[in-house]
Amino acid sequence: MENYKINVLVTGGAGFIGSHIVDLLVKENKYKVYSLDNYATFRGKAPKDRMNPMVHYIRGDIRNLAALSKIFKKVRPRYVFHTAALARIQPSIKDPHLYLEVNSKGTLNLLTVARESGVKRIVYSASSSAYGRNKIPYKEDMNPDPLNPYAKTKLDGEQWMVIFSELFGLESVSLRYFNVYGPRNTYAGPYTTVITRFLHLYQHKSPMTIVGSGKQTRDYTHVTDVAKANYLAALSKKVGKGEVINIGCGERYSVNKIAELVGGAKLNVLLKNGSAKFVPARPGEAAHTLADHRKAKKLLGWKPQVKFSDGVSELRKLYKLS
Numbered sequence: 001m002e003n004y005k006i007n008v009l010v011t012g013g014a015g016f017i018g019s020h021i022v023d024l025l026v027k028e029n030k031y032k033v034y035s036l037d038n039y040a041t042f043r044g045k046a047p048k049d050r051m052n053p054m055v056h057y058i059r060g061d062i063r064n065l066a067a068l069s070k071i072f073k074k075v076r077p078r079y080v081f082h083t084a085a086l087a088r089i090q091p092s093i094k095d096p097h098l099y100l101e102v103n104s105k106g107t108l109n110l111l112t113v114a115r116e117s118g119v120k121r122i123v124y125s126a127s128s129s130a131y132g133r134n135k136i137p138y139k140e141d142m143n144p145d146p147l148n149p150y151a152k153t154k155l156d157g158e159q160w161m162v163i164f165s166e167l168f169g170l171e172s173v174s175l176r177y178f179n180v181y182g183p184r185n186t187y188a189g190p191y192t193t194v195i196t197r198f199l200h201l202y203q204h205k206s207p208m209t210i211v212g213s214g215k216q217t218r219d220y221t222h223v224t225d226v227a228k229a230n231y232l233a234a235l236s237k238k239v240g241k242g243e244v245i246n247i248g249c250g251e252r253y254s255v256n257k258i259a260e261l262v263g264g265a266k267l268n269v270l271l272k273n274g275s276a277k278f279v280p281a282r283p284g285e286a287a288h289t290l291a292d293h294r295k296a297k298k299l300l301g302w303k304p305q306v307k308f309s310d311g312v313s314e315l316r317k318l319y320k321l322s
Helices: 016-028 065-075 089-094 096-117 149-168 194-203 223-235 255-263 267-272 294-300 308-318
Strands: 006-011 031-037 056-059 079-082 121-127 171-177 208-211 241-247 276-279
Touching (some): 089 149, 096 121, 121 149, 121 223, 149 171, 194 255, 194 308, 223 241, 241 294, 255 267, 255 308, 267 276
Parallel strands (some): 006 031, 031 056, 208 276
């Protein structure tokens, strides 16, 4: 007989970040874990390799308010980890209305039913894209500057969190992720995150396509560190009023450097032997990102554990590149 005391729900629980949060919660052995996912990333089919046998999986869509309300009344979660969203910048430029429906209105739906069903706290997966053209390192007190529909709709979610905390007392905290990478990041064509795209292309002996000059830099955060931040944010007594907290490593690497780490050679060698090539820059993307993560340490007791070189080396082994 199961002897769990606390019900928790992870939206997007079969996804890249959500599945790692699910696994961490199961390992803690204190929770009855539910996952809510529409499996859109997998074209509607539940991915068997991501299904934890200790988790209760529910198919659902955060855009359906009535169905969402029924799910919450049944599950009655104390904590909700909200990772369900449409990601990627370029697709959001092509279809901003869809991103508004999922990321902004979907989050509003979630908060509405969470309040009705007595949820204690929601941990929201926010995005560092909210900073836009601000100078690095990014600090949480900077004015937002979203450069694209994805960034705007993810920022909407943060603001909904604050409103529901202030008006209704629903505890919330928003974690602004910086370029999350690691195992289970699904390849999804040209707009896949750069590390996963490079790994896929190099594995299939196709040129790693470097967008723009390749000199743009990013702060990369391992997915297991992100999962841990979520867990700490759910339990911390220092947050709950819609605080925004950076979850990043405080280090940055150029796209060209990533190509070298994946390809195992200097950029000029990769270009010469056809393992890499440059393509035109894309609109709506910041030139550089870098996290000031002191607030995460102060309020959550969190700091990154996985060194970037170790994380990439792990992925090379998973892709059988080394």
